[in-house]
Amino acid sequence: MRFLVVEGNTRDARLAHRDSFGLTPSESYAAVLQSLEPQAVCDIAFPADEGANLPDGAGLESYDAVVLTGSHLNAYNVEPAVARQIAFARAAYASGTPFFGSCWGVQIGALAAGGDVRANPSGREIGFARRLAATDAGRSHPLLAGRPAAWDAPAVHLDAVTTLPDDVTVLASNALTPVQAAEIRHAGGTFWGVQYHPEFSLAELAAILRRYGRSMLAEGFFRTEAEHARYVDELEQLDRAPGRADLAWRHGLDAEVLDPERRLTEIRNFLDHRVKPERSRRGRA
Incomplete structure (x- = not known):
C-alpha cells in the first residue's frame, strides 16, 4: 500500500515542529499511517515549497491514498505557498485517489472544491475540540463509525470552513465550529476530512x-x-x-483521546472504508 503524505507547512514551520517534537508534521503523520498499516510505504510531498518535485496526475493515481497534514498558514491569504496547495488538491480530486486531511487539510479540500475559509467567528479552538457530535448524515457515515454520541479530539486552529462547496456532506460539528468533519465530492474525486487532529498524540x-x-x-x-x-x-x-x-x-x-486505538478512529475508518475498497476495485489488493 502506497500513501502520499502532503506537508501543509513551509520549510521553516516544519523544521520548528521537528525541533520541538522530533519529527516534522508529515513525518509524524506517516508514522501514524504506518502504525495502522505496517507494510505501507509513505512518500512525502511539499507543495508549499517553490519548485517542489510533485507527482502529476498519473503519479497521483499510482498512490492508494493522499493525506494532507495541518499547517501554520492561513488559507485565505492566497500567497504562493497556499495557491500551490489548492492547485495540488484539485489535481488530487481529479486523480480519483482516496483523499483525506486533518485541520488545514479539510480547509484546503473545501477551497479546492469551491468553498471558502475564514477566521472562525467563534475564535480559536486549541487543545481539544470538545463535545463533537455527528450530524444526521454523519451518524451513518463510515468515517465516524465507532464514535460515541459525543467525543473530544486534539485540535489547534483559528480558521474554519465558512462557505460550503457545492457537493458536500457535513458529518460532524460542535458549538465552536460548524464543520468539524465532512465528505466533499469534486471533479470525480472524494475527500474525507476533519477539522481536528486525530493523528496527534x-x-x-x-x-x-x-x-x-x-x-x-x-x-x-x-x-x-x-x-x-x-x-x-x-x-x-x-x-x-x-x-x-x-x-x-x-x-x-x-x-x-487517551487510547490511541480510539483517537485514530477517523484515520482507520478512512483506510478500511475508503482506501482498501478502492484498492480492490483498482485490482491492487
Missing part, C-alpha cells in the same frame, strides 16, 4: 501548545506563564502514563 499536541504559549496568554486561555507550563507538562505526563486518572479527570479526557 498528547506529546505532539503538548509540543505545539508549548510553542503557542504567547498567543494563548494574549488570548486569555491562561493567566500566567506558570499556568500554561503546568498545562503542557500535564499533557506530556498523560502521554507517558495514560492511566493517570487524576490528570484525565482534571483535563476532562476519556478513552476517545
Whole structure:
C-alpha cells in the first residue's frame, strides 16, 4: 500500500515542529499511517515549497491514498505557498485517489472544491475540540463509525470552513465550529476530512501548545506563564502514563483521546472504508 503524505507547512514551520517534537508534521503523520498499516510505504510531498518535485496526475493515481497534514498558514491569504496547495488538491480530486486531511487539510479540500475559509467567528479552538457530535448524515457515515454520541479530539486552529462547496456532506460539528468533519465530492474525486487532529498524540499536541504559549496568554486561555507550563507538562505526563486518572479527570479526557486505538478512529475508518475498497476495485489488493 502506497500513501502520499502532503506537508501543509513551509520549510521553516516544519523544521520548528521537528525541533520541538522530533519529527516534522508529515513525518509524524506517516508514522501514524504506518502504525495502522505496517507494510505501507509513505512518500512525502511539499507543495508549499517553490519548485517542489510533485507527482502529476498519473503519479497521483499510482498512490492508494493522499493525506494532507495541518499547517501554520492561513488559507485565505492566497500567497504562493497556499495557491500551490489548492492547485495540488484539485489535481488530487481529479486523480480519483482516496483523499483525506486533518485541520488545514479539510480547509484546503473545501477551497479546492469551491468553498471558502475564514477566521472562525467563534475564535480559536486549541487543545481539544470538545463535545463533537455527528450530524444526521454523519451518524451513518463510515468515517465516524465507532464514535460515541459525543467525543473530544486534539485540535489547534483559528480558521474554519465558512462557505460550503457545492457537493458536500457535513458529518460532524460542535458549538465552536460548524464543520468539524465532512465528505466533499469534486471533479470525480472524494475527500474525507476533519477539522481536528486525530493523528496527534498528547506529546505532539503538548509540543505545539508549548510553542503557542504567547498567543494563548494574549488570548486569555491562561493567566500566567506558570499556568500554561503546568498545562503542557500535564499533557506530556498523560502521554507517558495514560492511566493517570487524576490528570484525565482534571483535563476532562476519556478513552476517545487517551487510547490511541480510539483517537485514530477517523484515520482507520478512512483506510478500511475508503482506501482498501478502492484498492480492490483498482485490482491492487
